Amino acid sequence: MHFKSAVILFALYFVTAAQSVALNEIQLDEIRLLFRTYENGIYNISKDDIVSMGESIGMNNISDFVYKQGVANAIQLLDLLVFLANNDKKTDDIKKSSLLPYEVKFYVDLFSKKDREGNKDGLLGYDEVMEVIDALDLENWTSFDYSKSALQCLKNGFEINKKINASDFLHRIWEVKPEGTGLDRKQVEDLMTLHNDNKIDGHINPVGIMKFLKKLSIFKKDYEGQLAFDPKRKAALELQDLLMLSAEYSNEEKVGTVYTTPSVRQGLSDFSIQDVNKDGLLDNDEVMEIANHYVSTSITKENIVSFMIKHDANKDQRLDLAEFFMALFKEGVNLSSYDANDEKSVHLYKPYKFSLI
């Protein structure tokens, strides 16, 4: 099976809007830099400061952020992080490890809950941070450093006498979050069932999502209530985040062909570039384009219909991301050329750019 170069054809689509991929390292660094400038809390960050930071990470609608006058910086930051995670930014890069909107919401909620139990300044001390991370199912996170557990790696990023804000916390979680063991056919089947059988008004049923998330190694059992989520996006887009989360956080034993997390990210990136109207679905022409980059048999106007009949499982005349990956499994596509080392594993051994507050 060969993989044809996608560079030339895909270059045409680079100008289209990126799909939200939550928060990546560059963006988290910009946010931290802004809030660090004001760390003593004497002056509040102005809306202009936030708009200018938002523009620097390529956000078009940052002025839609509801700025709360007179609210402490670190508290304002909690809403800002969730807002940024849910909106497109030009610096979004699907191919890089990021914190997905789900993760940002879960981790910011956890942080914020602990702060509300304490002195409500939007900052947490070391002991509080330790209590927060106790909720995480770290025993089941794949550690980037084989000599240390994920728990130890995470702990090492916090200093005993320093308080941190939510962007520091997210950055550290991003550094330690599991790369995961990727995707097999069963995971994609489960996602197809979740997506096709649990829809309410075009959204995936939140009960179904919660059941799905509980099978992932994100929180310990006692904290699974944190996984409650009210999906705002259309089912096919929600499906994309759930598929990425499954690649990163599923610990179920895999059977048969497994696509690694970097190769899944690359597949999602290619899919998203073809998905011109950003509805999470590809029509016949778009499928023909992408299938020809992956599948050895040439897909033409003549045989695209039979290809779609074979792979459009829910018969909506479109291919969603789960159907796309299922098509790759069924067609025996090898994605090992995508298994390049993620920059993250290299990054993690670098010294931290910022000392914590």
Ligand SMILES: [Ca+2]
């Ligand atoms: Ca589309």
Ligand SMILES: [Ca+2]
């Ligand atoms: Ca379909």
